[in-house]
Amino acid sequence: MNKQEIGTFLLRVMLGISFFLHGLSKFKGGLENTSGWFQSIGIPGFMAYVVGMIELVGGIALIIGLGTRIISALLVFIMAGAIVYVKFPAGFMGNGEGSGYELDLVLMIIALHLVLNGSRFLSIDSKLPKLKKTQDSEMIAS
Template sequence: MKKQEIGTFLLRVMLGITFLMHGLSKFQSGLDNISGWFQSIGIPGFMGYVVGTIELVGGIALILGLGTRIISALLIFIMAGAIVYVKFPAGFMGNGEGAGFELDLILMIIALHLVLNGSRFLSIDSKLPNHKKGQDSEIIAS
């Protein structure tokens, strides 16, 4: 087992936990409230439901290693939206009135790493019959 596989596994699980908690928070505070807030910043309200569901279900899927590349790609779009629509005006580190986009950017880069490299170690994806053995390492090598 390579150190890179363990490192990527840790990134996958921590990204999964982070988004699971953010999605859970959206559900606990009420998706109707999230939908209303999305509308107040110029995003269609239904996207609050979409984002909350992707974060909650996607977080669980990442922890389990199921659909890692697909979920990570969706999270990249969510983080890009968060940066552009919410965090960018506050700057990289924040402006005293709101948080900056440094954490969102880091989460987006971790998700990009998972899109590019996958994460086979302790993943359901690696156990699926249609998953080609060594597929992730071939992509890394190229």
């Protein structure tokens, strides 16, 4: 265990908590309301359900360290969408009428860090057997 592993673990857990709470608020507020809001900004309404589930279930998965890279990749796309469709017009720090995209960008970069580096410290992923790439490649080739 080194400092980088501990730091990445802290990023993973904090990102998981943040997205879990965002997903939970979507469910508590009624996904129908979120769906309607998505439609009002030009995003298909069903995406509210997809995003809500990824945030809620993905947040839990990040906290326990299950599928960290996959969940983080999905969160990168969600945050990119939030920046482009919602926050970008307000600017980096906001314009007095709405918040900016600085927090969304930070969350996206944390998720990207987890995509690139993973986080095996205190994770379920670290307990799963590793697939050997050479064996997989040989099986596919034959």
